[in-house]
Amino acid sequence: MRIFTFTLFLALSLSGGRAFGVSIDESLDKIEETMKASPEEAIAELRRFNKSDLSKAQLVRFDMLEGIYRIFQADYIVAVSSLESALSNSSSTPEKVQILGYLATVSFIQKRYSESMAHISDMLSLINTIEDKDIQRSAYIRLASLYFQMGLFDQVGMYASKALNLAPEDAVKDICYANLYVAASLMRREELAKALTAFEQTQSYCTQHSLPLIATMATKGAGEVYLLESKIALAAARLEQALAEYGKFGFAIEIPSTQSLLAKAFLASGDSAKAGALASQVVANSAADDRALQDAWLVLAEVAAERGDYKQAFDARQKEVEYATRIVDETTAREMAYQAAKFNFEEQRREISLLNSERDGYLVQKETISREHSGALMATTVLLGICTFLSLILALGLSQRNRFMRLAQRDGLTGTYNRATGQEKSENALVSCMAVGEPASLILLDLDFFKRINDDFGHATGDWALKKVVDVLRSELNRNVSGEHILSRFGGEEFMIMLPGISGVEASEIAQQCRRAIHEVDTHYSGHKFSLSASFGVTELTTDDLSLDPMIVRADRSLYMAKHCGRNTVVLDGKEFSDVLMGEPKQGPAPKEAPQAPENIAGNPLAPSVADEVAAAMPLLGGAVSVAAKAQKERAGS
């Protein structure tokens, strides 16, 4: 039980050959197999290779096999150099774990426990990075084996259990090894009842699965437990059985330790002869380890004392103390190495946790900054959103306001300015003209006999006519007026046009164009055929005018005159425009379908009653005409 771990370790390490399907790799696989049974044969095969023919990976395997062979040869210096070369060239984690295991074993054999622990620590850190569960399991078993050598039994149990947890049902060999280590660790921790059960179960399981050597180790373990429990007969039976099995296998390495235990059992049972004989075999065996030798010398001292050979008893006792001291020293050294490694490990862990906490702190800080950034970003986004929203609302409000303003300023039916707006805008324009001494004219026009259109064809037709008239007016104004013009609906079927910068005559010409265009409207698009015409009263700005009102009064009077001149007429400041200035014959009579204007109204000259009215207004109108004429003359001259 004391040495078997080393043997087991090598057996384990050499198990699981790799098949690469390439001839050199296949040969290396074969050499690995041969190394288990015949190291000399294996190394002879290995040396046939020319190292320069090998790939880097094959060189690693070559060095590993060389290292293993050197371990068998106890040539540890060469073994270490070959293994270290393999380790530095290997790029495979499982392979590195395997190499570190060999190095740990060599260091252990050389009693360089700190070095051994350092290799074990490296192994440990690599094992966790292996993803393949099978390889990880094998690595745990190797680790359990190494810890067993180091006498660190808690770790043995822990890693063996880890291996068992990873073992599928068919991993029989690994299960056997792992169970054996679990049982051995229980025994070393003096949990004897559990240890015995574990050894018995391992023995039975391994026998059942045709692994007799491991089953024999379990038998030996059970014998040792019985010995510790002072169940001498049972102990002797198991140990004798194990010894016989080892002999059968030629498993020499385990024989001295089994013999020493059996010798103790015989001694306890009173069979000093057998005990002495076995103990003598042990002390003569160079392969015996310290513990086997200590036990053997103890037995020999007891046997010698029983015989009364006190000199030999004393010498044997001295030997026993020597090995016991050596074991204690080694145990202490291993324990110290372990504690040092553990301290280093703890230090590393502390450093790692420090680094981790620093990293966590950094991450928290980073997260805080990123949160701040995203917070700022969110705030900016929200702010921008609010601004956009407010802008939209504002734009919407402005457009609504403009729309409402437009609606408030406009006539709903025709879209022209309404009376108030028309007057206001005209007033403003007039003030500007007065300020710079420019002329300005005002036209009032009223559709003729509009009531009859409504009455005869309905209000919809009347509306159509109103809209059509506005279209015509707009088109004529755009065509004939280059500057500003202000068209507004003055009343029901009455419209006002302010023409800044335009003289009365020019305005009357424009009015004539409008009058003609209105009269030419093809009304059948309304669904009815009727005649459309309008009467126009035009006035020009005079130097006496201080506002729009007197112009409206004058234009209205001219309009009134136009109506009484037979309608479809333009009157400029009390004079029918076509007659007075252009000599143009008056256009068209009253609408065809509309009732004809009464004779006295539609006819020309003016009917007496109307003439009276006009005459009454003449003092006012005459002034206006003279101003307009004067202005016209001035402009013509300039």
Ligand SMILES: Nc1nc2c(ncn2[C@@H]2O[C@H](COP(=O)(O)OP(=O)(O)OP(=O)(O)O)[C@@H](O)[C@H]2O)c(=O)[nH]1
């Ligand atoms: N369809 C329609 N008719 C309107 C609107 N506003 C006013 N009117 C009508 O216009 C007509 C005006 O009639 P009057 O003032 O008698 O004048 P008229 O019939 O045009 O006769 P003269 O002006 O003397 O040529 C009335 O019948 C009003 O009802 C409107 O928006 N739509």
